[in-house]
Amino acid sequence: MDIKWGPDEPLDDLLLILSEKDLRAISMLCEKTKETGEVAYAVAMEGRVAALGALLMVAADKVTGSVLEVRNQSELAAEKMTLYSCVIKEAISIFTLSQDNNKGVGDIDHNVYHGVGAKDRRLLLLREIELLHFFGACHTNNSFMSKKLVSPLILACQVYWL
Numbered sequence: 001m002d003i004k005w006g007p008d009e010p011l012d013d014l015l016l017i018l019s020e021k022d023l024r025a026i027s028m029l030c031e032k033t034k035e036t037g038e039v040a041y042a043v044a045m046e047g048r049v050a051a052l053g054a055l056l057m058v059a060a061d062k063v064t065g066s067v068l069e070v071r072n073q074s075e076l077a078a079e080k081m082t083l084y085s086c087v088i089k090e091a092i093s094i095f096t097l098s099q100d101n102n103k104g105v106g107d108i109d110h111n112v113y114h115g116v117g118a119k120d121r122r123l124l125l126l127r128e129i130e131l132l133h134f135f136g137a138c139h140t141n142n143s144f145m146s147k148k149l150v151s152p153l154i155l156a157c158q159v160y161w162l
Contacts, residue, residue, distance in 0.1 A: 003050040007120075007127045011134065014053050023058050030059035037066025037083060044087050047124035049131060056135045064137040084129070084137035091125040094118050 001021060005014045030036050036055070040063040043051045055063055069078040070086055081089070097118075132138070 001050075001054065005050055007049060007123050011127065011130055014050060014131075015057070015134075018050070018053050018057050021054070023054055026054050027058040030055065030062060036062040037068055040066070040083055041068050041070075041086060044083060044125075044128050045090065047121060047128075049124060049127050052128055053131055056131060060135045064132065064135055082137065084132045087125055087128050087132065091122055091129065094122055094125070 003014070003017055003021075005017055033039065036059055040052060040055050043055065063083060065082075067080050067082060068086060069080055070089075071078045095118075
């Protein structure tokens with residue numbers, strides 16, 4: 001599907017473009033796929049905002065309501081969380097790694113992620129957070145997050161502006 005939209009453009013434009021597309025094939029695939037949440041996770045981690053938007057338009061409940069088992073590179077145990085939490089955690093980790101790299105910690109260049117700079121990657125993730133928020137992902141009951149923590153959306157916004 002050819003979508004002419006960039007992360008610097010309003011998210012409303014993306015949704016308008018997607019609403020004009022024929023999404024029946026994606027809808028049918030989402031109906032038949034049990035792992036729609038995992039597909040959405042893979043799409044989100046690749047920074048494909050338009051593809052995530054298309055999935056949300058046809059199967060928002062399946063995408064936002066799914067609980068994923070995510071395994072970090074440094075952790076052996078899998079952690080259960082929603083897609084919304086996964087994207088926020090990724091945005092925060094990119095910021096943390098780029099800050100550590102700027103301080104000279106570690107020997108890996110964390111400012112580049114799959115050919116995309118850390119700042120651009122964070123922007124894509126923030127657009128995905130905004131998209132998930134628009135489709136109500138932040139309102140799902142997330143028992144995996146401590147109620148004492150600062151809101152993930154606020155943390156993600158703070159990370160972008162630092």
